[in-house]
Amino acid sequence: MTLFALMGAIEAGLIFGLVAMGVFLSFRVLDFPDLTVDGSFPLGAAIAAVSIMHGIDPYLATLFAAIAGYAAGFVTAQLNVRLNILHLLASILVMMALYSVNLRIMGRPNLPLPASDTVFSPLSGLPIPGYLSMPIALFAIVTLGKFVLDWFLGTEVGLALRATGANPRMAAAQGIDRARMLPLGLGISNAYVAVAGALFAQSQGFADVTMGVGVIIIGLASVIVGETVMSVRTIFLATAAAIVGSVVYRIVIAFALNLDAIGLRAQDLNIVTAVLVVAAIAASRFRKPSLAGLKAASPQKQTS
Amino acid sequence: MLEAANVSVVFNPGTALENRALRGVSLSIGEGEFVTVIGTNGAGKSTLLGVFAGDVMPASGSVLIDGDDVTRQTACRRARRLGRVFQDPRAGTCEGLTILENLAVAAQRTRGRTLRPGAPRDRIAHWKERLAGLGLGLENRLNDRVGLLSGGQRQALSLLMSCLVPNKALLLDEHTAALDPNAAANVLRLTDEFAARDKLTVLMVTHSMAQALAHGTRTIMLHEGRILFDLTGEERRSMTVAHLLDLFQQIRGDTVEDDAMVLG
Numbered sequence: 064m065t066l067f068a069l070m071g072a073i074e075a076g077l078i079f080g081l082v083a084m085g086v087f088l089s090f091r092v093l094d095f096p097d098l099t100v101d102g103s104f105p106l107g108a109a110i111a112a113v114s115i116m117h118g119i120d121p122y123l124a125t126l127f128a129a130i131a132g133y134a135a136g137f138v139t140a141q142l143n144v145r146l147n148i149l150h151l152l153a154s155i156l157v158m159m160a161l162y163s164v165n166l167r168i169m170g171r172p173n174l175p176l177p178a179s180d181t182v183f184s185p186l187s188g189l190p191i192p193g194y195l196s197m198p199i200a201l202f203a204i205v206t207l208g209k210f211v212l213d214w215f216l217g218t219e220v221g222l223a224l225r226a227t228g229a230n231p232r233m234a235a236a237q238g239i240d241r242a243r244m245l246p247l248g249l250g251i252s253n254a255y256v257a258v259a260g261a262l263f264a265q266s267q268g269f270a271d272v273t274m275g276v277g278v279i280i281i282g283l284a285s286v287i288v289g290e291t292v293m294s295v296r297t298i299f300l301a302t303a304a305a306i307v308g309s310v311v312y313r314i315v316i317a318f319a320l321n322l323d324a325i326g327l328r329a330q331d332l333n334i335v336t337a338v339l340v341v342a343a344i345a346a347s348r349f350r351k352p353s354l355a356g357l358k359a360a361s362p363q364k365q366t367s
Numbered sequence: 368m369l370e371a372a373n374v375s376v377v378f379n380p381g382t383a384l385e386n387r388a389l390r391g392v393s394l395s396i397g398e399g400e401f402v403t404v405i406g407t408n409g410a411g412k413s414t415l416l417g418v419f420a421g422d423v424m425p426a427s428g429s430v431l432i433d434g435d436d437v438t439r440q441t442a443c444r445r446a447r448r449l450g451r452v453f454q455d456p457r458a459g460t461c462e463g464l465t466i467l468e469n470l471a472v473a474a475q476r477t478r479g480r481t482l483r484p485g486a487p488r489d490r491i492a493h494w495k496e497r498l499a500g501l502g503l504g505l506e507n508r509l510n511d512r513v514g515l516l517s518g519g520q521r522q523a524l525s526l527l528m529s530c531l532v533p534n535k536a537l538l539l540d541e542h543t544a545a546l547d548p549n550a551a552a553n554v555l556r557l558t559d560e561f562a563a564r565d566k567l568t569v570l571m572v573t574h575s576m577a578q579a580l581a582h583g584t585r586t587i588m589l590h591e592g593r594i595l596f597d598l599t600g601e602e603r604r605s606m607t608v609a610h611l612l613d614l615f616q617q618i619r620g621d622t623v624e625d626d627a628m629v630l631g
Contacts, residue, residue, distance in 0.1 A: 215482075217484055217485055217486070218480075218481070218482045218483060218484060218485055219471070219475050219480040219481050219482070219483055219484075219485045220480045220481065220482060221485065222464070222468055222471050222472050222480075222485040222486075223472060223475070223480050225461070225463070225464060225468070226461050226464065226472045229461045229462070229463040229464060230457075230458070230460070230461045230462070232453070232458050233458060233459055233460060233461055234443075234461075234472075235442050235443045235446065236420075236442070236443075236446055236451040236453070236459065236529075237446060237472050237473055237475075237476045237528070238443050238444075238446035238447050238475075238476045238477065239443060239472070239480075240441070240443045240444075241443075296512075
């Protein structure tokens with residue numbers, strides 16, 4: 064693999080690190096399998112692309128993307144808590160609806176973006192090559208996102224959010240209203256994902272309605288890989304693991320698809336990802352039960 | 368302080384499984400009273416507690432806390448005024464969170480939650496002091512996950528969390544039933560200690576008649592969704608478990624016959 068390809072993988076890994084943190088928040092912290100992300104990722108891309116096309120400042124456009132993502136997660140949560148729709152179904156409904164919304168926002172399935180007007184355009188003025196400056200800039204953005212999330216999960220509200228996901232009964236007995244915590248948590252989760260979509264569109268130079276397909280699995284794979292390669296005892300470590308997992312996942316995939324000896328091609332990406340997720344969850348059977356939430360209850364788990 | 372007025376609870380109404388868990392129970396618990404509730408399985412003990420906590424919505428009747436009608440209020444809303452400890456030690460604490468984080472969650476029960484840090488330094492000292500009062504050495508394990516604690520330790524922590532901020536009343540649902548005898552004795556000792564120190568109003572459901580008589584100031588027995596008897600003062604002080612059983616059999620015998628006559 065060339066240095067250029069490696070840097071490309073790291074770049075994508077860092078952007079999807081934001082997705083991984085969002086997925087960590089919904090799947091792990093809130094114990095809510097939220098598939099909305101497959102819709103909120105292209106939603107972020109669409110909002111950012113259209114805003115920039117209309118001459119809006121790219122930073123502001125990215126902020127709009129975050130707000131739209133928050134709204135998407137908020138709707139999923141409301142479907143679950145107000146109408147009692149099963150969490151998976153609620154998120155799939157919103158994901159599906161967002162496909163139409165995204166088409167409406169963009170007006171067509173694919174929208175190119177001028178490279179001269181993105182949050183990354185100031186980088187071209189720097190005396191270092193783009194394949195180095197991009198990962199560095201993204202590292203700074205993702206690290207900021209990580210510290211904001213770490214800080215939030217340590218506040219009074221953040222702790223209440225964690226209690227809601229970890230033990231709903233205890234949370235209710237401590238005066239925590241799940242109907243208020245869930246929209247907030249899923250909103251933030253999808254805001255992170257939408258920002259990732261916005262950044263991805265700006266780095267790739269286009270937004271596409273289909274760019275969200277499989278994002279949830281990539282995010283999940285990142286979280287699981289992160290948990291496999293490092294300890295996740297604290298929130299600080301867990302969010303770091305999500306980002307590390309995302310980058311490791313991208314590098315592994317890039318290697319796998321680049322090795323002619325295995326015979327894998329780019330179109331095999333999704334099956335490689337699926338196999339990776341299955342293998343990681345299966346492997347967790349032999350480790351500490353930190354991935355319990357993603358497996359069906361096995362008989363030996365009932366003993367306590 | 369706590370009042371149930373003519374409360375009836377029906378589970379699965381209109382089905383073959385219909386179960387009238389409470390049949391017009393009226394109970395008024397004054398401030399500072401420590402009421403123990405006994406009864407056979409299915410007598411409605413936990414349902415009564417659930418009615419006060421907000422887990423169970425009565426089919427008829429009303430529930431009052433401190434004179435306010437809270438019959439339609441959700442459990443988490445009522446939690447601002449009520450402390451609770453569950454039978455299952457795992458239910459009252461969050462095992463994925465540390466001891467410190469659990470206390471931080473409990474400390475905000477009666478207040479709104481903000482974006483301030485959940486566990487600020489100046490409050491940790493106070494929490495450590497309270498933990499030390501449990502006599503379990505937990506004050507040195509602030510950053511341990513609660514999942515690492517034993518059932519007895521977790522239940523003592525649950526109890527502390529339910530009393531960390533001032534309560535209108537404390538609801539204990541067989542909170543020592545799942546513990547070994549030593550741990551149960553310790554948790555009961557702490558219960559008495561907290562109740563006395565903060566002059567708490569307590570409703571404690573228990574499976575043990577001895578426990579019901581040894582703790583608190585008032586004992587009620589439920590049977591088939593009704594209050595069978597209500598003991599206070601001298602009458603309660605002179606009561607022994609044997610007497611209680613006699614009384615139970617005597618009264619139950621009568622009511623069973625009554626029911627049989629009514630129901631044909």
